[in-house]
Amino acid sequence: MAAASAVAERMSVPTLDASLNALVAVLVTGPDVKSVPDLAGKTIAIDDRYSESSISRVRTAMAAAGAPDVQLTKGQTTAISRLVGKEVPAAVVGLVSTRAADSFPEIARYKTFQIPLKPRSSRAEP
Numbered sequence: 001m002a003a004a005s006a007v008a009e010r011m012s013v014p015t016l017d018a019s020l021n022a023l024v025a026v027l028v029t030g031p032d033v034k035s036v037p038d039l040a041g042k043t044i045a046i047d048d049r050y051s052e053s054s055i056s057r058v059r060t061a062m063a064a065a066g067a068p069d070v071q072l073t074k075g076q077t078t079a080i081s082r083l084v085g086k087e088v089p090a091a092v093v094g095l096v097s098t099r100a101a102d103s104f105p106e107i108a109r110y111k112t113f114q115i116p117l118k119p120r121s122s123r124a125e126p
Helices: 002-011 017-022 052-064 079-084 098-102
Strands: 023-029 043-046 071-073 090-097 111-116
Touching: 023 052, 023 079, 023 098, 043 052, 043 079, 052 071, 052 090, 052 111, 079 090, 090 098, 098 111
Parallel strands: 043 071, 043 090
Antiparallel strands: 023 090, 023 111
């Protein structure tokens, strides 16, 4: 878990809100979460370094992925620490490029999901 947390930190460089369409949210969950819709109506941790605009985009992307009404909360500890401490069922550990998200390591006893911040139907890759 420590190695994955370190990767998340390196992946999570500050981003401009204008570039959010090109990003995905890396979501790590406990083993009882089988799919993103399992998180509907739940509280999910997110680090306090993200702007309210970014958090709003993640919430919208989560709803589009089948998890409406999620509550994204910041805390005094990192999002990953709150997940490990079982305060929350899931944590957003980074808003990163697809390439960076693809390189996120698998974590024993946890699941990782990628939530695109840009709707799939309007994808236009150069």
